[in-house]
Amino acid sequence: MKNTVSTNTVSINTVSTSTVSTDTITGTRREVRRDILGAPALRPDGADKVQGKFAFSSDIWAEHMLWGATLRSPHPYARIVSIDLSAAFDIDGVEAIITAVDVPGKKTYGLISSDQPVFASDFVRYVGEPVACVAADHPETCRRALAAINVIYEVLTPLTDPERALLPETPKIHPDGNMLRYQKIICGDQTIQGEIIVENTYELGMQDQAFLGLEAAMAFPDSGGAGVDLVIATQWIHEDQKQIAACLDLPVDKVRVTLGGVGGAFGAREDISLQVHCCLLALKTSRPIKMQYSREESFYGHVHRHPAKIWIRHHATNEGIIQRIESKMVFDGGAYASTSAAVLINGITHIQGPYKCESATVHGFAVRTNNPPCGAMRGFGVVQACFAHESQMDKLAVACGLSPVEIRLRNAMRTGDKLITGQVIESVAPVERCIRETDAIPMPVPLARDANPLELVGGSGLTSLPQNIVRGVGWGVSIKNLMYSEKFDDYATARCQLHDGIVNLKFATAEVGQGFVVLAPQIARSVLGVDEVILDPVDTRIGSAGSTSASRQTWMSGGAVDGACRLVREQLFEHVGKIHNIDPLRLVIEDTDIVDMIGDFRISVIDASTGAHFDQTFEHHHRPTEELDENGQGNCHVAFAFVAHRAVVDVDVELGLVKVIQIATAQDVGRVLNPIAAIGQVEGGIAQGLGLAVMEEIVLDNGKIRNPSFTDYLLPTTLDMPDVIAVLIEEPEPQAPLGAKGIGEPPCISVTPAIAAAIRNATGRDLPRVPIRPQDICL
Amino acid sequence: MTPNTEVYQLNVNGKKCEVRDAWIGESLLYVLRERLGLPGAKGACEQGECGSCTVIMDDQAVCSCLVMAATAIDTEISTVEGLSVDGKLTDVQDAFVNEGAVQCGFCTPGLVVAVHNLLDTSPTPTDIEIKEAISGNICRCTGYGRIFEAVRSAAATRQETNK
Numbered sequence: 009m010k011n012t013v014s015t016n017t018v019s020i021n022t023v024s025t026s027t028v029s030t031d032t033i034t035g036t037r038r039e040v041r042r043d044i045l046g047a048p049a050l051r052p053d054g055a056d057k058v059q060g061k062f063a064f065s066s067d068i069w070a071e072h073m074l075w076g077a078t079l080r081s082p083h084p085y086a087r088i089v090s091i092d093l094s095a096a097f098d099i100d101g102v103e104a105i106i107t108a109v110d111v112p113g114k115k116t117y118g119l120i121s122s123d124q125p126v127f128a129s130d131f132v133r134y135v136g137e138p139v140a141c142v143a144a145d146h147p148e149t150c151r152r153a154l155a156a157i158n159v160i161y162e163v164l165t166p167l168t169d170p171e172r173a174l175l176p177e178t179p180k181i182h183p184d185g186n187m188l189r190y191q192k193i194i195c196g197d198q199t200i201q202g203e204i205i206v207e208n209t210y211e212l213g214m215q216d217q218a219f220l221g222l223e224a225a226m227a228f229p230d231s232g233g234a235g236v237d238l239v240i241a242t243q244w245i246h247e248d249q250k251q252i253a254a255c256l257d258l259p260v261d262k263v264r265v266t267l268g269g270v271g272g273a274f275g276a277r278e279d280i281s282l283q284v285h286c287c288l289l290a291l292k293t294s295r296p297i298k299m300q301y302s303r304e305e306s307f308y309g310h311v312h313r314h315p316a317k318i319w320i321r322h323h324a325t326n327e328g329i330i331q332r333i334e335s336k337m338v339f340d341g342g343a344y345a346s347t348s349a350a351v352l353i354n355g356i357t358h359i360q361g362p363y364k365c366e367s368a369t370v371h372g373f374a375v376r377t378n379n380p381p382c383g384a385m386r387g388f389g390v391v392q393a394c395f396a397h398e399s400q401m402d403k404l405a406v407a408c409g410l411s412p413v414e415i416r417l418r419n420a421m422r423t424g425d426k427l428i429t430g431q432v433i434e435s436v437a438p439v440e441r442c443i444r445e446t447d448a449i450p451m452p453v454p455l456a457r458d459a460n461p462l463e464l465v466g467g468s469g470l471t472s473l474p475q476n477i478v479r480g481v482g483w484g485v486s487i488k489n490l491m492y493s494e495k496f497d498d499y500a501t502a503r504c505q506l507h508d509g510i511v512n513l514k515f516a517t518a519e520v521g522q523g524f525v526v527l528a529p530q531i532a533r534s535v536l537g538v539d540e541v542i543l544d545p546v547d548t549r550i551g552s553a554g555s556t557s558a559s560r561q562t563w564m565s566g567g568a569v570d571g572a573c574r575l576v577r578e579q580l581f582e583h584v585g586k587i588h589n590i591d592p593l594r595l596v597i598e599d600t601d602i603v604d605m606i607g608d609f610r611i612s613v614i615d616a617s618t619g620a621h622f623d624q625t626f627e628h629h630h631r632p633t634e635e636l637d638e639n640g641q642g643n644c645h646v647a648f649a650f651v652a653h654r655a656v657v658d659v660d661v662e663l664g665l666v667k668v669i670q671i672a673t674a675q676d677v678g679r680v681l682n683p684i685a686a687i688g689q690v691e692g693g694i695a696q697g698l699g700l701a702v703m704e705e706i707v708l709d710n711g712k713i714r715n716p717s718f719t720d721y722l723l724p725t726t727l728d729m730p731d732v733i734a735v736l737i738e739e740p741e742p743q744a745p746l747g748a749k750g751i752g753e754p755p756c757i758s759v760t761p762a763i764a765a766a767i768r769n770a771t772g773r774d775l776p777r778v779p780i781r782p783q784d785i786c787l
Numbered sequence: 788m789t790p791n792t793e794v795y796q797l798n799v800n801g802k803k804c805e806v807r808d809a810w811i812g813e814s815l816l817y818v819l820r821e822r823l824g825l826p827g828a829k830g831a832c833e834q835g836e837c838g839s840c841t842v843i844m845d846d847q848a849v850c851s852c853l854v855m856a857a858t859a860i861d862t863e864i865s866t867v868e869g870l871s872v873d874g875k876l877t878d879v880q881d882a883f884v885n886e887g888a889v890q891c892g893f894c895t896p897g898l899v900v901a902v903h904n905l906l907d908t909s910p911t912p913t914d915i916e917i918k919e920a921i922s923g924n925i926c927r928c929t930g931y932g933r934i935f936e937a938v939r940s941a942a943a944t945r946q947e948t949n950k
Contacts, residue, residue: 054884055876057892058899060827060867064892067826147817148810220831220839220893220927271829271893272927303832462915521891521928684887684933691930692890718836718925726918729931 024542025052025529042599044534045746048684051526052543053519065241065268066224066300073226074103076289076299077150078282079140079157080308081132084166084378084711085181088130088159091140096156101145104292105153111288113257117280119247119383123184124344126255126284132161133181133343134380135712136308143289143297166378166711170317170340173375181343181378188341188374189349193356193640195428196367200332202323206403207334210320210396211777213705214340215313217385218723221271223281223309224300227290235262236287241270243277243518244555249548255284256291263287267546273520274696275384276310278555279346307716311346311383312706314339314374316392320359322400323367328408328415332367333428335359339374339382339392346383348374353494353636353644354389360428361397362439362487362650363419368428370640378711384557386696387757390488395778398484398761402768412483412765416443416652421487430641435648435749436739438676442652443485445674445735452656452670452731455479465660465667467727476662479669482765484758485652489645490750491560494635498560501551502568503625504532504576509614511536511573514544517553517565522752523685524561528569530682531746535573536580537597537613551627559649559750562681564628567745571626579622584611628745647743651675651754653694655762656730659770664782666702666767668730671759675734678741678749686751690734693755695724700756701763703728705779795860799823800869811857816840818856819866827867827896831925838924841897842866848904850923867896870903878948879903882941883934890928898924902938906945912938 025043043049056062093105108115108129115129116122128137142153172178173186180186225240235258242248245265253263270277282299289297301309316339323332337355341348356372385391405415420439426432455464455477466472492498503514511532519525529541553565577597584602585592588611594604603610634642654672659665671694680686703722707714715721740747760778768775771785793811797804797818804823819825819842828851831839835850842851843865870877876884879902889895898921905912905920912920917938926934 048887050884050887051889053892054889055880057889057895058867058876058880058883059871059874060825060896062892063826064829066830067820069821069826146810148812218927219891220837220925221829221891222831270891271831272891274927303834460915462919468919523890688887688890688929688933691932692928693930695930696927717834718832719834723925723927724930725922725925726931726935727922732930732932 023052023525042533042539043530045530045681047530047682049526049530049682051523052529053525063269064221064271065239066221068226068239068268068298070226070228070296073296073298074143074145074293075147075150076141076143076286076297077154078138078285079154081128081135081137081139083132083161083163084135084168085164086132086161087164088128088132089162090160092158095158096142096153099149099153099156101149102142102153104143104289105140106288106292107140110292111255114254117251117255117284118345119279119347120349121184121345123182133378136380137343138285141285141289143293168377168379168711170338170375170377173377174373182376186376188345188376189352191353191356191372191636191640193368193370193428195430195641196332198367198369200323200367202331203326204324204404204407205321206400206407207321208399208403208776210318210399212316212392212395213779214315214382214708215385215700215704216307216706216721217274217276218721219272219274219276222301222303222306225268225282225286227286227297229290229294233291235264236290237264237266238283238287239266239268240283241268241277243273243520243557245516245518245546245548246552247555248280248283251280252283252287256287265548267518270518270520273556274386275388275557278384278557279311281309303718304716307706307713308380311381313385314341314348314351314382314392318392318396320396320400322404324404326408328404328410328418330363330365330419333360333365334369337372340377340379341374342377342379342381344381346381348382350493351389354489355393356640357427357429357644358390358393358487359397361394362421362485364421364425365428379708380713386693387753388558390486391757391760394484394486394757395761398758399764399776402765413443413447416483416485429636429644431643431645433648435743436676436678436741437648437650438737438739439485439650441737442650442674442676445737446652446654446672449672449733449735455658465658465665466663471663472660472665476660477658478661478770480657480659480766480770482655482762482769484760484762484765486650486754486758488559488649488754488757490563490649491558491630491646493633493644495633497629498554498564499627499629500553500564500568501625501627502565502572503550504572506536506576506580506617506622507620508618509538509540511538511541512544513541513569514550515553515565515568516546516548516550517561518546518556520556522556522561522689523682524565526685527562527566527681531566531569532573535570536577537600539600559752562746562748562750563744564630567628568626570745571628572624575624575626576622579624580617583620584616647741649676649749649754651758653759653762655759655766657763657766657770659767659785661771662786664786668698668763670731670733672733674737675751675754676749677736677738677751678744679738679747680736681746681748686736687734689751690755691732693752694732694759695729697756697759698728698763699724701760701778702780795857797856797859797864798862799825799864800866806856813856814852815854815856815859816851819851825866825868829893829896831893838901839894839897841900841924843900843904848901867900870899878944879906879941882937882944886937886940887933888929888937894924894926898926898934902941906942910942910945912942
């Protein structure tokens with residue numbers, strides 16, 4: 009079947025940005041004239057996105073393309089007895105079917121350890137594990153072909169209980185064993201018994217990133233199969249390139265990866281999903297292959313947030329000063345390793361929260377089960393730790409007769425304090441200020457007697473009686489590491505070219521919605537005094553930028569762009585100095601001019617760079633970190649950010665329904681580089697944390713996802729979102745190239761425990777597990 | 788695939804578009820995106836929950852993933868591509884860009900269509916009306932705060948222009 013109309017060629021969303029901008033158009037809001045750092049610059053891809061012109065990876069279309077689709081295991085654990093493809097090959101329109109035997113290179117992949125098969129060949133270890141792929145002329149043909157593949161399985165008893173995975177007698181479900189990582193932290197006096205001791209066991213369900221733009225890619229084979237171009241929505245094109253090349257047995261430079269438009273990520277695009285399959289089908293058929301997951305398939309096709317069970321005991325003085333923490337943390341990694349080892353380290357090293365603590369005994373386990381694989385999601389192990397430590401802080405407060413605010417202020421950490429890993433906090437650490445500024449935000453007005461029924465809990469269901477509605481208030485405060493940890497050098501690269509007053513920036517930084525495409529031109533304008541900035545396509549024709557994760561791109565890729573622009577500025581000053589016989593050290597950029605600090609000389613950057621061409625590439629590396637030793641000691645993290653949240657909720661105690669009324673927050677951001685982008689990160693993160701608190705959970709039944717759809721996996725809508733009142737605390741971070749900390753993850757971390765605490769406050773219930781369901785409240 | 792041999796016609800953005808050689812089971816979303824060169828409507832849930840595929844059919848906002856394309860003959864369909872004239876952004880589109888309502892942008896075309904539909908039928912919506920009207924459009928990036936601002940701002944601009 010042929011398409012009658014070509015929708016899109018391989019458009020790659022190159023954006024050109026200049027600074028005429030909205031102040032002149034709307035006449036409002038703007039005081040800063042140019043879109044430099046600190047200005048509310050607008051996204052250069054905004055106009056295309058609102059008109060439906062922006063090419064997401066799922067929008068790409070090519071002549072003679074075929075559709076690819078994946079056959080997945082229906083069993084959580086089974087041995088593959090046989091695979092019969094013959095009936096599927098007989099279907100008209102099917103061009104290729106591939107299985108494990110068609111993988112020419114490495115048969116497995118993985119971000120940390122390479123333990124996940126491209127296709128299962130002997131055992132399937134989770135429901136949804138890929139077994140085969142087809143290429144055909146139409147998505148419907150693909151569906152029929154998948155249905156015609158006959159796989160005979162010998163079904164085995166799955167291991168779905170993470171606690172059972174810890175037991176030595178439990179049979180191994182993978183040659184690498186069932187323990188993905190064990191790490192302890194032993195610090196300080198192990199004998200301390202506090203005057204006050206509080207303990208509990210907390211649990212978190214499995215959360216999905218639920219980006220809207222489903223996994224999608226298009227692969228274009230070189231003639232003769234010597235290489236392949238892949239256009240894909242991903243978070244880290246160089247890591248994809250490396251892993252794909254190994255599986256295809258091609259040199260790395262023969263796998264050229266270009267970023268397609270990305271419809272959100274939140275961690276779910278860091279691992280390989282359809283990358284290798286799509287390239288294999290393209291090479292096999294010598295035709296372009298388009299692959300796109302369905303929503304149900306997406307639930308099976310990417311990693312999720314780890315479910316966790318955390319036992320924790322706090323020892324404190326009668327005054328509420330924390331002396332020692334004991335904890336056992338178990339993270340369910342699912343069938344394959346992904347980033348579980350790193351998620352675990354984040355969990356255990358953040359279990360003290362943003363509070364001083366001199367002694368700790370922590371045992372962390374990330375285990376393998378036959379549940380869906382878990383890996384990166386916004387907050388990366390710290391979300392789990394924070395729910396536990398913040399729930400404990402409220403217990404401590406009650407035991408000591410203190411308010412939730414007072415117990416947190418008494419223990420708040422500061423710059424120079426030592427973590428339980430022995431690492432000294434060198435980052436700006438305005439924990440106390442985060443708490444005080446959040447506390448100063450006015451509370452919402454009480455629920456009016458004559459409130460619009462639509463505004464009550466239950467909304468348009470009109471289910472709630474006002475007398476059953478109880479209001480509660482709760483707190484959450486968190487610490488989050490920025491960048492990768494434990495010796496990982498996740499550097500970023502950028503190239504800057506200046507000619508005729510125009511800057512071209514090239515980097516491999518994945519724009520997933522966070523707004524690096526607006527920040528990068530702001531940096532260039534600030535450093536170089538230009539207005540027009542062109543962003544070149546994001547592809548593997550430049551060095552790595554690392555992953556768009558770990559709240560790291562503003563710091564890392566921002567640092568790389570800043571560095572490249574500064575090198576160009578040096579060249580520009582030398583060029584101007586030589587022509588006009590001025591010491592280049594006397595030159596500075598003022599607005600869009602180059603001026604002599606001492607004399608009268610002034611020339612516009614446009615004039616100075618006309619006819620010249622400057623070209624510099626810069627790699628930004630963060631300071632080195634260390635691996636943890638046997639006792640969990642070491643400078644394993646680069647830097648930290650902090651945030652406080654206060655939640656106000658209305659609870660219908662009869663029906664167990666919750667409505668979040670207001671979230672107040674003060675976040676340590678270092679420096680606000682773009683207030684529009686910053687508030688967008690804060691509000692978006694809060695929505696995801698709210699989801700985890702009261703509605704979002706992948707429900708598993710013997711390894712099978714019971715709710716793999718947006719009908720059954722509930723996401724916050726406009727009606728679920730409260731008013732968000734945010735204060736951005738600006739205390740520039742000396743280590744950060746632009747003074748700014750990453751702001752992506754902190755908003756979603758402590759808002760979850762804050763909402764849980766508010767529901768506890770309203771109901772008097774213990775509620776040790778999130779998401780909190782109606783039955784947890786009213787039964 | 789054995790295609791259907793019949794040809795059918797859809798009226799999209801004021802133009803008559805012929806759909807040939809199509810499998811009769813295709814959704815309106817698929818036909819718009821893959822056959823008519825209009826990828827603005829997005830597929831994200833495929834069951835009418837997220838609103839990313841919203842288009843207007845005879846003045847009603849519908850999820851095009853739930854409409855069989857072949858049943859949409861004799862209706863007037865407008866998509867996000869049909870909103871702006873000569874590349875000039877509409878008031879709603881302009882407000883979305885200026886207020887920071889766009890991040891990844893995947894939900895944006897559906898939201899822009901839904902908000903046009905809201906303001907065309909209810910030019911001065913209250914906050915709760917706005918929330919209700921776009922509660923069928925899921926956004927995973929923004930937390931909706933800037934989207935509310937964009938809708939409020941577009942409604943205000945429209946009021947101002949219509950004075």
